[in-house]
Amino acid sequence: MIPFFDISSENAKYLDFFSSELKKFIAEGDYILGNHVEKFESEFAEFCGTSYCLGTSNGLDSLRLIFEAYKKIGLLQIGDEILVPANTFIASILAVVQSGLVPVFVEPKINSFNMSYEDAKDKCSFKTKACLIVHMYGQLADTDLFKKLSEENDLILIEDSAQAHGASKNKKKAGSFGDASAFSFYPTKNIGALGDAGAITSNNAELINCIESLRNYGSQSKYNYSYLGFNMRLDSLQALFLSKKLKDYPTNILSRQRIASFYCSNVRNEKIKLPEYPNNMSHVFHLFVVKVENRNHFIDYLEKNGVGSHIHYPIPPHKQKSFLKYNHLNLPLTENNHNKVVSIPLYPSLNDLQLKKIVDVLNCY
Template identity: 45%
Template sequence: MISFLDLKKLNAVYAPQLREACARVIDSGWYIGGEELAAFEREFADYCGAPHCVGVANGLDALTLTLRAWKEMGLLREGDEVIVPANTYIASVLAITENRLVPVFVEPDPATFNLSAVGVRAALTDKTKAVLAVHLYGQLADMPGIMALAEERNLLVLEDAAQSHGASIDGRRAGTWGHAAGFSFYPGKNLGALGDAGAMVTKDAELAKVVRGLGNYGSYKKYENQYQGVNSRLDEIQAAMLRVKLVHLDSEISARRKVADAYRAGIENVHVQLPVAITELAHVWHLFVVRSERRDELQKFLAEQGIQTLIHYPIPPHKQQAYAAYGAVSLPMTESIHREVLSLPISPVMSDVEINTVIRAVNAFV
């Protein structure tokens, strides 16, 4: 069986370093808000090219707390509209509605499946105050165009960079285009912890301060609470794990690009549409997502060949029971994408034999 993502094999490469980092935290006697977190925040901010990074419990909290902070700072109000791609994972939308903001679903660019400046402009109203630009599957959205429009219309831009650590356009990495960005370090991400973890990155020192306070029960000083905050902190163990893996992130991205290049060069099947990369550096291939009108048949066929695939994602947010109020909204392109996408195995530890086996199997589907 070729696993979709063999996390055990992937993390085994760094097992001695991970154990050493874990032991270092255990021996320190300090498990929340210590030196490992401070070091990781510095190192990840430097990696992205941003001055500020705040570790939080997970990627959803990174988005939710950033929007909440903008409300506390008077930049957003309940009822304001936030433009979001309709084909995103539901976490992007949850962050908006948790803050009593209004999601405005926009059809993605048909080539990249990402938000475009053209799509954003068409959705603008007098109530639009922010754009949540999701870098789906590991590829940056049209950030030059979106940021130009945001400057023109005085919009806040939050990058959902949960799948795009290290992706770049014109030398600027994910997390440094918008006014802030939320990252997930869920174990399956390109930079994955060994549990839940997340961070927000920004150039805005005041925003970073407010997010840090909100995630610490709304407090900057123990037993004194400025906000009605939550408990959302990146713990020392996970920070230490991430410090080990951050050093190897670029080499892992290169390995993912090798797999993606092989797939794109080798897969030739009229029933399978390959993904498009706007530039090579813009895509870090968190997922390799193909489209097929016969998606379910293709998935079954590949399973019979011993190849595990996944669907990202089978049901769009506006068709989920949680958002039944939006069920009547017509988003034909998004609904077609969700019916047709299939994610092939991709990881930095795939062997050439595994890569070629996947290629041959996809090409054999008729």
């Protein structure tokens, strides 16, 4: 069986490094924030091309901290409307709702998994104060168009870059297009930690100061608390591991892009709709997602023929029980995507034989 993802083989090459670093780490006792976190923050800010980066506990908390900080510095208020893609992972919407803001669900573009500029423009009103773009599956959203929409309507532009570390356009990377951006280093992400971890990037010093305080109980100096804050810090041990992984990441992106273009050039089957994307660095292939009509049948077939797969995601956020209030919404393009999507294996440790087998299985369906 070719597994959908093989996390232990992806991390196996770091075993020696991590074992020896762990011994030093225990001896040093620098366990909360401190040097490892600061080092990773400055490396990740440089990687993204932003002035600042703050490590956080995970991707959802990164988004929560961004919204909370915008409320604290007076640029958002409870009840403000936020444009969000309906076609996303639930965390993007949860962060908006948990911050007391109102999500306005925007459909994806036709033949795309990313948010439609036209639908966003139509749904933008005097109550809209921010736009959250999600770079779905690793592909940059239409950053120029959403920047224009934000400038014309005085909106804060926030990126959810949880799936798109390093995706770039004209050398500008995910995390540097908006006013602030959230990242996740969940273990299966392109840069994955050994547990939960996240980050925020921005060029806004005031926002970053506020987030720095909010992530650490609202403290601005030891035992002085200006805000009702949280404990949403990046774990130091994860920071150490992430620094190491970040160094290798450019090669990881190239492997992912090579595998994606192998699939696109070799899979020829009318029953399987391949993703459409421009042939440049704007897609880092966190996931390779195809669309099929009879999904259960297709997944059974893959399973019987030794190819693992996964669904990202089977039920859209607005149809979840937790979002009862939004269940009535009619978002046909989003629902169509969620009914048809299947992710097939794409990770750097897949070898040529495995790739050939996957292509053969797909072509014989």
